[in-house]
Amino acid sequence: MKFYTLDMLKKYNGRNGNPSYIAFKGKIYDVSKSFLWKNGKHQALHSAGMDLTEALKKAPHGEDFIKRFPLIGYLKI
Amino acid sequence: MAKVAREMVERAGIDVDKLLELLIKNAAAELTTYYYYTILRANLIGLEGETIKEIAEIARIEDRNHFEALVPRIYELGGKLPNDMKEFHDMSACPPARLPEKLNAKEILKVLVEAERCAVRGYTQICNMTAGKDHRTYDLALAILNEEIEHESWFSEFLGEGPSGHFMRRGETSPFVSKFLK
Ligand code: HEM
Numbered sequence: 098m099k100f101y102t103l104d105m106l107k108k109y110n111g112r113n114g115n116p117s118y119i120a121f122k123g124k125i126y127d128v129s130k131s132f133l134w135k136n137g138k139h140q141a142l143h144s145a146g147m148d149l150t151e152a153l154k155k156a157p158h159g160e161d162f163i164k165r166f167p168l169i170g171y172l173k174i
Numbered sequence: 175m176a177k178v179a180r181e182m183v184e185r186a187g188i189d190v191d192k193l194l195e196l197l198i199k200n201a202a203a204e205l206t207t208y209y210y211y212t213i214l215r216a217n218l219i220g221l222e223g224e225t226i227k228e229i230a231e232i233a234r235i236e237d238r239n240h241f242e243a244l245v246p247r248i249y250e251l252g253g254k255l256p257n258d259m260k261e262f263h264d265m266s267a268c269p270p271a272r273l274p275e276k277l278n279a280k281e282i283l284k285v286l287v288e289a290e291r292c293a294v295r296g297y298t299q300i301c302n303m304t305a306g307k308d309h310r311t312y313d314l315a316l317a318i319l320n321e322e323i324e325h326e327s328w329f330s331e332f333l334g335e336g337p338s339g340h341f342m343r344r345g346e347t348s349p350f351v352s353k354f355l356k
Binding site: 132 | 192195199264265266269294296298299302
């Protein structure tokens with residue numbers, strides 16, 4: 098399993114053919130296949146390529162949605 | 175566009191472009207749900223299917239009403255619907271409510287309840303963003319949310335998750351949203 102810094106993660110924002118990765122509680126998930134993360138954007142409010150742990154606290158759903166996606170690495174702090 | 179109406183929302187601290195994107199995405203979810211529910215409803219057949227058909231039809235019509243009610247607010251705030259219907263479909267705030275592979279009433283009910291749950295989440299977010307700031311969008315989103323919650327509870331009841339707590343509509347549709355359709 099690969100380790101990513103926040104800087105490395107930035108590239109995986111779903112744009113220019115890049116996959117969409119999101120960091121959540123130290124883990125990196127690949128949400129590229131999600132209908133709701135097209136072009137790395139989610140509900141007009143969030144972008145892939147970032148740590149979204151804090152953002153989820155204000156979301157109208159819990160973390161179970163994230164855990165359905167492939168875990169592809171860990172966040173290196 | 176209602177210039178001052180938009181300005182008031184901006185001055186209340188709302189990012190109107192983001193709000194508009196959310197409204198358009200939810201309008202897309204409503205219209206596509208209306209379409210997918212047409213297919214789901216057509217496949218609600220037999221002893222079990224017939225029991226749910228009427229209720230699926232009410233949810234279908236009310237979702238179309240939600241689309242109709244959202245559109246004026248989108249244009250008032252300076253937004254617009256995409257010209258391309260395919261683009262509109264793909265930007266939906268909820269995944270397509272496609273016919274399940276295993277075709278039976280229970281599997282169709284699961285698709286219906288998931289679609290409603292997604293909508294409940296979406297309008298809760300819009301209410302949270304607009305509460306005390308954009309009164310008209312809040313009023314509209316709250317009216318839609320009321321109906322989406324009822325839809326969720328109807329389908330959930332049929333899935334055996336417990337009583338919905340209310341009766342079916344009696345002759346009318348959209349008791350909360352109809353004021354925006356007049
Ligand atoms: C306030 C912001 C947010 C809103 C309005 C929002 C809204 C939604 C909605 C409506 C759904 C569909 C739920 C359903 O099908 O019932 C969803 C799914 C999802 N959300 Fe969010 N969400 C937000 C923030 C987040 C954040 C911060 C993350 C990541 C940490 C996230 C990750 C996901 C994932 C992975 C899914 C599942 C997508 C799928 O199944 O294809 N969301 N979100």
